[in-house]
Amino acid sequence: MNSTLKVLISGTGFAGQGHADAFRAAGVKVVGIVGRTPKVVEEVALKKGISYYGTNWQQALEDCKPDIVSIATPGGAHYETITQAINYGCHVFSDKPLTHNGETAIALYELAEKKQVKTAFASSFRYxxxxxxxxxxxxxxxxxxxxxxxxxxxxxxxxxxxxxxxxxxxxxxxxxxxxxxxxxxxxxxxxxxxxxxxxxxxxxxxxxxxxxxxxxxxxxxxxxxxxxxxxxxxxxxxxxxxxxxxxxxxxxxxxxxxxxxxxxxxxxxxxxxxxxxxxxxxxxxxxxxxxxxxxxxxxxxxxxxxxxxxxxxxxxxxxQPQVDGDTERNWHYLVREFVKDIKGENVAPYQSFKDGSLYQQLIDLIRENNNWTDVRHLQH
Known part of the structure; x- marks a missing residue:
C-alpha cells in the first residue's frame, strides 16, 4: 500500500485531538473530524488544521472516503458510529470501552470479522x-x-x-x-x-x-x-x-x-x-x-x-514515541503499530475488537454483583 492513508476522527475532546496527533505522527492524513456541537467541532478543526468538519457522521464517511476511522467519543456513542464505518469498509481504531455492554461489543467484533477490516482497541497503557x-x-x-x-x-x-x-x-x-x-x-x-x-x-x-x-x-x-x-x-x-x-x-x-x-x-x-x-x-x-x-x-x-x-x-x-503525556504517548505507540499492520508490515500482536468485546462481557459479569455467599445462617 503506497498511497497515503486517510483517517476520519469521531470526537472533538481530549481523545479526538490526541488521536489526530497520533495518526499524523504515523504518516496518516487526517481528512476530517466529526462532533456533536457545530461551534465546538469548527473550533477544534481550525485549531488542529483539519479542513473538513461537521456533525453528520454518515455524510462525513461519504465525503471524506477514509481508509481508517478513529473513535474518540464516550463508549455509549460507539455502536452506531462504528457500525456505519465498518459497513463503509473502514479499518477502525477505537478508544475504550468498545461499547456500553457486551452484546453490542460482540456485534461489532463479529461485523468487523465479517467485513474483514482491521481493528484496534486502545486499552493502551500496556505500552x-x-x-x-x-x-x-x-x-x-x-x-x-x-x-x-x-x-x-x-x-x-x-x-x-x-x-x-x-x-x-x-x-x-x-x-x-x-x-x-x-x-x-x-x-x-x-x-x-x-x-x-x-x-x-x-x-x-x-x-x-x-x-x-x-x-x-x-x-x-x-x-x-x-x-x-x-x-x-x-x-x-x-x-x-x-x-x-x-x-x-x-x-x-x-x-x-x-x-x-x-x-x-x-x-x-x-x-x-x-x-x-x-x-x-x-x-x-x-x-x-x-x-x-x-x-x-x-x-x-x-x-x-x-x-x-x-x-x-x-x-x-x-x-517510545517522543511525545509528552502517558496517555498521548500510548496512543501514538498503538496507532504506529496499527498503521504498520494496515500497510502490510510485520508487527507484534496488538489488542483488537476481539479483546474489546471480551472486556465488555467481563464488565457485564462483574457488575452483576452476584458472587456473594450469605453466611448469616452459619453457626457463630
Missing amino acids: MPHILHAKQLIADGAIGEPTEVECMSHFNLERDIPFGWSHRKEDGGGRLNNNFTHMMSIVTSVIGENILSIIGEVRDDLGKAPIVEGVHNFKTRRDFIPKDLNDPTLKWGESNVEWSYTVMAQLESQIATKPVSVLFKHGGLNPRFNEDHIVFYGTKGAIYIKGHYGMGPLYLWDDSKTWNEQALPQDIVDN
Missing part, C-alpha cells in the same frame, strides 16, 4: 515503558514462575465533577470501563492473554453530581465544578454506575504451571495514603512498579533479598 520492561524481565525468568499480581489504585476524584457521560452506564461511564480496561490489558500483556476466571464487586460511592453546561473536554471538566454547591437553583444528576471496584481473576501463563491469581482494587473517590502500585510476584522474586498505570520506577526483588531499582533498557527507551 508504558516499565510495563514493557516487566514483561521482558518475567519472560527472562527474573522472578521464576509468576504466581500472583496485585494492582492497587486510589484516584481521589472530585465528587463534584459536573454530571456527564462518566456518571452513566448507558453512556460508557464507570470505573470498570475507564480504568479496569487498562489494568486488565497491562496484566495480560505481561502474564498472558488467556483469562480463565473472574469474580468481582462494584460500588457506587458517588450518588449524584451537579449539572453544568459547556463541558466538552474530559481533561478540563474539573474547571467547571460550581463555586457554590449549595446554590438552590443548581440541578443534580444521579449516577448509576460504579466508582469503586474489587476484581479477582485467574490467568494462564506460558511460564507458570498453575493459574496466576490477580487482584484489581480501585477506589475512584478514595484518597491514597501511600503509592498506587502494580506488583508481580513469582516463585523466585518479585517486581514492584510505582504508580497506578505502571509509571515507575520499577524495583526487582531477587536473591539479594532487597528491592533494587532497575534502569529501563535502552531499546525500550528508543522505541
